[in-house]
Amino acid sequence: MLKKDDLIIFGFVIILIAASFIGVSLYKSSGANTNKIAVIIKDNEEIKRIDIDAVSEPMEIAVSGDYSNIILVEKGRIRFKDAGCPDRVCVNTGWLTEKGDMAVCLPNRTMIKIEGQSDNVDIVTY
């Protein structure tokens, strides 16, 4: 079923996988290791920045657009709770808990990612 020259393809694939693992672990370990800041981006513009470690009560954020997104924030975690798009990849991503985690709703061009601490943070407490 396989041929000898397939090894060239496999070698290339293994290099790609290794490179992607190294790249992602470098990205996740970069930055200050302080509070986790969730950034919500819609149409390439940052619409909200939340210190999720400082959230005491769960809250929901609605994002409108071609399709709708409902984002749920709890202490230390954030997720897409519901979406009006057909593929619902964002909802299936589940909770984001660690720095570097991200979820994206491509149809609505909405993205949530968790970053390390930086300036200009709205500390949201209810």
Next chain:
Amino acid sequence: MNNVKKTVLLGLFVSQALILSLIESWISIPTPVPGVKLGLANIITVIAIIFFGFREAVSVVIVRCVLSSIFGGGGWMLFLFSVTGGVLSAVVMSVLFKSGNNKFSITGISIAGAISHNIGQILIAALLMKDLAVAVVLPVLLISGCIMGFFVGLVSSFLENALRKTKIFE
């Protein structure tokens, strides 16, 4: 093969690819990242490359993506997302199939195609979102792509043998 026969066969390919992507949307695979798919429609791309060639395979992919966007919804974003992966995968597989002079197995070519599909989708997502952070799912996608590409390749080579016996493509 005359043009009418070719059109009919390529039309059949498009409808089969659509059915396969519909079936795979019913199957959810438990993984740590979303977006992991079986890539069943890639079977049709591989078969189109073997029996017709690059242009026909890319046409089948594009028509499939247009129709599945119309039927399935998701707008321009999802269309661009699926068409970029599909076309890149078809390009890579055609190059390996043609310039490889039979050096590579269908399974090897299919693995390369599956991985190109994943990379293409991450690239277009990063471009649309203007953020490379979407690439954090790439390691998991590449590994799942290898596994799915292997099985898609096996199915495609069985299908190739079966189709050669029917002499439909002569």
